[in-house]
Amino acid sequence: AQSVTQLGSHVSVSEGALVLLRCNYSSSVPPYLFWYVQYPNQGLQLLLKYTTGATLVKGINGFEAEFKKSETSFHLTKPSAHMSDAAEYFCAVMDGGATNKLIFGTGTLLAVQP
Amino acid sequence: SQTIHQWPATLVQPVGSPLSLECTVEGTSNPNLYWYRQAAGRGLQLLFYSVGIGQISSEVPQNLSASRPQDRQFILSSKKLLLSDSGFYLCARSPAGAGELFFGEGSRLTVL
Numbered sequence: 001a002q003s004v005t006q007l008g009s010h011v012s013v014s015e016g017a018l019v020l021l022r023c024n025y026s027s028s029v030p031p032y033l034f035w036y037v038q039y040p041n042q043g044l045q046l047l048l049k050y051t052t053g054a055t056l057v058k059g060i061n062g063f064e065a066e067f068k069k070s071e072t073s074f075h076l077t078k079p080s081a082h083m084s085d086a087a088e089y090f091c092a093v094m095d096g097g098a099t100n101k102l103i104f105g106t107g108t109l110l111a112v113q114p
Numbered sequence: 115s116q117t118i119h120q121w122p123a124t125l126v127q128p129v130g131s132p133l134s135l136e137c138t139v140e141g142t143s144n145p146n147l148y149w150y151r152q153a154a155g156r157g158l159q160l161l162f163y164s165v166g167i168g169q170i171s172s173e174v175p176q177n178l179s180a181s182r183p184q185d186r187q188f189i190l191s192s193k194k195l196l197l198s199d200s201g202f203y204l205c206a207r208s209p210a211g212a213g214e215l216f217f218g219e220g221s222r223l224t225v226l
Contacts, residue, residue, distance in 0.1 A: 034214055034215075036217075041202075041220070041222065042219055042220065043118075043204055043217035043218050043219045043220050044158075044204065044206075044215075044217040045217075046214050046215075046216070049214050090157065090158065099146060099163055099165060099171075100146050100208040100213060100215065101148070101160060101163060101173075102148075102160075102206075102214075102215050103160075104150075104157050104158040105157060106156065106157035107157050107158075
């Protein structure tokens with residue numbers, strides 16, 4: 001069965017510093033991987049996704065993630081944090097089959113310090 | 115537009131009362147629909163999903179039920195709420211076949 005582990009439930013960075021949010025997955029099939037962002041009391045917004053092809057995926061708001069099969073990882077990065085990046089971030093893997101179910105990690109709350 | 119409407123946005127209910135949360139999607143036919151619950155510190159838990167009218171799959175045995183009376187309507191219900199039912203409920207859709215999930219704005223339920 002597919003699963004996702006997000007290391008670090010809370011990450012704090014300074015404005016302008018590198019953002020690195022870690023995600024490792026377990027999947028018995030080639031994975032479809034996703035990063036979502038959630039602002040307080042809102043739904044989830046897709047940041048980026050990996051399905052096939054290029055392993056470095058660029059998303060919205062300057063974020064990108066790299067699929068590394070050998071490490072079973074899909075870490076999210078942004079070169080320079082902005083105050084508006086403060087939110088909760090969820091990594092997810094798609095379950096196999098036609099149901100398109102997403103299995104989510106427990107989330108990482110990103111704080112950006114001025 | 116492929117909008118997802120959820121209501122009510124906020125709900126405070128006493129223990130033992132019934133529940134009905136509604137989700138309606140626009141702009142797409144025959145979507146897969148999902149109910150997720152988000153509880154503090156526990157990430158997102160898939161509760162139910164539906165691949166068509168009247169077709170409901172339950173992921174976690176619990177106090178809740180779901181129904182899909184129309185192609186674009188997904189309802190989450192309970193006959194008697196428990197304190198542990200408190201949380202943020204998110205409806206999501208995806209097109210039939212491979213694709214990411216799109217989420218509604220959520221319904222926050224507090225059971226007292």
